[in-house]
Amino acid sequence: xxxxxxxxxxxxxxxxxxxxxxxxxxxxxxxxxxxxxxxxxxxxxxxxxxxxxxxxxxxxxxxxxxxxxxxxxxxxxxxxxxxxxxxxxxxxxxxxxxxxxxxxxxxxxxxxxxxxxxxxxxxxxxxxxxxxxxxxxxxxxxxxxxxxxxxxxxxxxxxxxxxxxxxxxxxxxxxxxxxxxxxxxxxxxxxxxxxxxxxxxxxxxxxxxxxxxxxxxxxxxxxxxxxxxxxx
Amino acid sequence: xxxxxxxxxxxxxxxxxxxxxxxxxxxxxxxxxxxxxxxxxxxxxxxxxxxxxxxxxxxxxxxxxxxxxxxxxxxxxxxxxxxxxxx
Numbered sequence: 001x002x003x004x005x006x007x008x009x010x011x012x013x014x015x016x017x018x019x020x021x022x023x024x025x026x027x028x029x030x031x032x033x034x035x036x037x038x039x040x041x042x043x044x045x046x047x048x049x050x051x052x053x054x055x056x057x058x059x060x061x062x063x064x065x066x067x068x069x070x071x072x073x074x075x076x077x078x079x080x081x082x083x084x085x086x087x088x089x090x091x092x093x094x095x096x097x098x099x100x101x102x103x104x105x106x107x108x109x110x111x112x113x114x115x116x117x118x119x120x121x122x123x124x125x126x127x128x129x130x131x132x133x134x135x136x137x138x139x140x141x142x143x144x145x146x147x148x149x150x151x152x153x154x155x156x157x158x159x160x161x162x163x164x165x166x167x168x169x170x171x172x173x174x175x176x177x178x179x180x181x182x183x184x185x186x187x188x189x190x191x192x193x194x195x196x197x198x199x200x201x202x203x204x205x206x207x208x209x210x211x212x213x214x215x216x217x218x219x220x221x222x223x224x225x226x227x228x229x230x231x232x
Numbered sequence: 233x234x235x236x237x238x239x240x241x242x243x244x245x246x247x248x249x250x251x252x253x254x255x256x257x258x259x260x261x262x263x264x265x266x267x268x269x270x271x272x273x274x275x276x277x278x279x280x281x282x283x284x285x286x287x288x289x290x291x292x293x294x295x296x297x298x299x300x301x302x303x304x305x306x307x308x309x310x311x312x313x314x315x316x317x318x319x
Contacts, residue, residue, distance in 0.1 A: 062302060095302065102308040104244075107251050149248055149308055175249075 002224045004030040005043040007073065007089075009053035009064050014086065017198040018049045021217055025201055028221050038068035044224045045082040045126075046073050048089030050142070050196060060103065060145045061091030070096050082126040082220060083190045087143055090182075090192030099185060099192050100158070101150030106143070107175030113142040115209065118181045118195060119169040122162050125188045126223035130215045136169045138209035139195040146194040148176040148183070161186055166193060233283045235319040236290040241312045242304040243275035250274055278303070279316075287315045 004022055008015045015032060022030035030047075033040065040046075054063035064070060070092065077083045077098055085093040093099045106112055117138055120131040131137075150158070155177060158164055166182035174194070182193035193216075200206050200213035244250050250273050257272035284290035295313050298304060304311040 058303070059305065062305075066301070095305070100307070102305045104248065104308060105251065107249065109251050109255060151247070151307060154307070175251075 002028050002044050002221065002228065003042060004028060004045045004047060004220075004224075005033045005040060006030055007035060007046060007048045007069050008032045009035045009051070009067065011053045011055055012049055012051035012088070014050035014088075014196065014198055017196075018047055018086070021198050021201045021214065025214065026217055026221055028217075028224075033069060035064065035067040035069045038072060040069070040072045040076065043076075043081075044227075045084070045220060046076060048073070048083070048085040048092050049198070050087030050089060053088055053092060056088075056145075059095065060088060061093075061095040064088075064092045065096035074098060077185070077190050080187065080189050082223065084127055084216070084220065085190075085192040086198065087146075087194055087196060090194055091145065093190060093192045098190050099183060100154045101148060101183070103145050103194070104147045104149050105145050106147050106173070111142075111144040112146070112173045113140070114173070115140050116171045116173050116195065117169045118166040120165070121167050122165045122184070124162075125165055125184050125191055125219075127184075127191045127193075127216050127219050128165055129223055130219040131212075135212075137212035137215070138206065139197060139200050139213040141173050141195045142199075143174070143194055146174040146176065148174075148178075148180040148194075150177065158183060163188075165191055166195070233285055236282050236284055236287055236315050237317050237319055238280045238282050238290050238294045239314050239316050240278040240280065240294060240298060240303065241275050241314075242278070242309050243273060243312070245308055245310055248308050281319060287318070291315055 022028045120135045168179040184191040197213040197216040252274040253272040282290040
């Protein structure tokens with residue numbers, strides 16, 4: 001039985017959406033884990049959801065990056081456990097050093113909350129395995145600091161090692177370098193993405209745009225199921 | 233031990249765009265007639281009161297904590313530490 005942990009901080013606000021999609025839509029057991037947890041066991045993957053952890057004090061994600069649960073997430077990530085950060089979760093992963101680069105204020109200086117489209121650039125991660133390579137799907141964004149920035153050597157590395165996972169397609173909501181919407185670490189088991197798949201996983205919420213974004217969670221579930229089969 | 237007021241200024245590295253500074257420059261400074269001001273960069277400043285035996289020591293404490301706790305993101309920001317006064 002697969003079990004996924006959802007890290008919850010004071011100020012998280014997409015935790016329940018993720019919990020709902022996992023438990024009720026794709027039928028995977030998921031639990032909330034408060035940020036003070038300093039020992040996590042029995043979880044096959046971790047999701048850091050969106051929101052405004054610790055009110056984005058100092059810089060989005062930085063206070064949460066120092067929390068006990070993130071210390072555990074770092075240990076799990078090192079052991080190969082899949083870790084997915086969504087929106088503020090992406091910012092937390094960057095600030096904790098699990099992913100390179102930084103997320104800066106959007107070039108428009110505005111909070112952007114609207115639909116966009118992304119293209120799958122790397123479908124060989126635990127989070128994108130169910131998508132076709134170059135598949136494009138609709139997904140909403142909602143962030144003030146989503147402009148992905150990194151130094152030239154880091155960008156070169158990201159491109160060379162196939163760490164750019166999603167790119168905005170025909171749209172540029174925040175001014176990200178290379179239209180980056182999601183990146184993963186070198187090993188591929190840690191991914192951060194700015195758009196919100198949990199807000200586009202049911203056709204009830206997506207109008208005529210389709211709920212293909214659920215593929216992020218389905219990919220993760222398939223990956224974990226295959227991994228468990230391999231162990232058995 | 234004396235108390236020192238130490239200022240920490242966190243600023244985007246030169247290669248990072250600063251849309252806030254650009255907007256202040258374009259829409260306020262230049263439009264307000266100050267055409268001799270050629271650029272504006274925004275930054276964040278933290279003021280820390282540090283008990284320490286010397287000014288140099290206070291600055292070193294702050295420099296160390298800024299790096300250790302990632303008070304600034306070294307990928308995109310520069311951090312300047314300066315003691316402004318003895319309190």
